[in-house]
Amino acid sequence: MEGAILLEISKRIKQYRTEKGFTVQELADLSDVSKGMISQIENGRSIPSLSVLLGIVSALQVNLSDFFKDISPDEEMILIKRKGDYEHFQKEGSSGFSYERFLTRSIKNSTVDIVFLTIEPDNYREQVSTDAFEYKYILSGEVQYIIGNDTYTLNEGDSLFFDGRLMHVPINKGKKPVRMLIIYFFDN
Template sequence: MEEFNINIGERIKRLRHMRNLTLQDVANFTGFSKALISQIENNVVTPPITTLAKIAKVLNVKMVYFFEDDLDFKEYYLVKKNDRKIAYREGAKHGYIYEELAHIKNNDIFESFVVTIRSEPREKKLFSHEGYEFMYILEGGIRMYLNNDVVTLEEGDSISFSSKIPHYAETLGDKDAKILSIRMKSIDIKALINQAGKDK
């Protein structure tokens, strides 16, 4: 039981540092006192589930993060070309192949992929979700649909946009396209502050 508590406190502290948040920041966003957050991090106090849920929300992770056994914290993550993993995403059903560039466990801040877009005909389906995206064309070219706008991107071009905009990409001509894709999750700090005020 002691090891369980130590892991939770250490994980909260480490993740807070990774997010560049102070004890006071977490206290402000959760509505708890700075002293309580410090006690939780130092395993003086074992937080109840409701408290842990608020801390998880501020640190932008799922609560299960604090209970998993196989977390692997490192200063850097190296992925060799032949070690890339094929990741399943919704777009896989629409001709997109995602190769993970970073095997970072439990990282809800960003994802990075090399995405191959097949040139084969398929249904044109626009996607929208939370966050932001950056795309850099490594090979080939794509036609990007962003709501009612259409832009053409060729090798060496890049684009960044809010993922809330309905979007879709298809290749130019009959050649597959390869893209560096970085996706960042948005954090609604205002909502966190407002919620913290309501929960005080």
Template sequence: MHEESQQDAVNSGHLVYHRIGGLIRRYRKEKGLKLLDLSGVTGIKSAMLSKIENGRMLPTIPTLFTIIQKLGIKTETFFAELSAEDNFPGYIFIPKDSYTAYEKEEGATGFEYQSIFENNFAGGAFQISLLTLRPGARRQQVTTSAYEYLYVLSGKLQYQLEDKTFDLSEGDSLFFDGNIAHVPINHKKNTTVRLLVMYFFGELSR
């Protein structure tokens, strides 16, 4: 695949963006490399690589090509795994059994993500996910290079944005800049919380 066609593939809007991080993580582990090893050969900081693998940041095109090259992956193979259907009839029906489970943070406990739908818009991309928080779910605060909107489908939880804490229950919403360190907390011992989460990658009008 030539550089021009690679650029076309990235810009086409028909790549499943949430798979980028998971694919990089899979190939890295298949090569027996740790994040620090990949950082050493790519010159990309391990913290940034971690955010890319966890879907907290979309890599720039040069960064993505550098990672692919250093992992020894054929670009056509990598982009083939990201391809989505190039057909929009004016509507999209998404049955629940087509939702795609994916891992966002290695080491997180009780966090279950499913990608419902994603696409791009002028200047960025968006992804809609279903997040299930099991009783006792836990992880550290993280940041995301995206704006986030969440809607509580069921259950009650606390949502921390750095030093602020919001008590949320069914029907409540929260919109925030993902660059603020954040974490949802399910304190209930026997209750599962379900959230609809939308990620907006790119600049929004202010």
């Protein structure tokens, strides 16, 4: 299963559990698995076996077709995440540590390159492409990202994930530099 699908399954388990008013322990008891396992699955840190997953869905009293409705292995080619959309979670036993999940994607056999980019005001270049999937996190400023014929405006705290083989260019039309964290995922 791909990372995005597993994350969606995890979110649905937690959603249905809270809608039904079950505690983590109650769902664990009904599913015949440990409380820790339910917690790990809900936080996307453990992949349930098929029998465990079916047991959880059954304990939640949800029809299988309803549970899996709209879950697709086809991932978006361009994914925009706004600052307020990041998933907040805590790991079991980690009081005082607050995590925000920016991106979960499975890209097999890849090299990762992590860089900071600063774009000065009024700089422009032609659209380019790379042989990588690209993740951009806007640290400061506002940038217009042109990907193909579409333009996306991103502000501090927003992020962007896309297939770098699409023609693209960032443009800083503001008066201050734009600073972003970039992670390139190159296929080997």
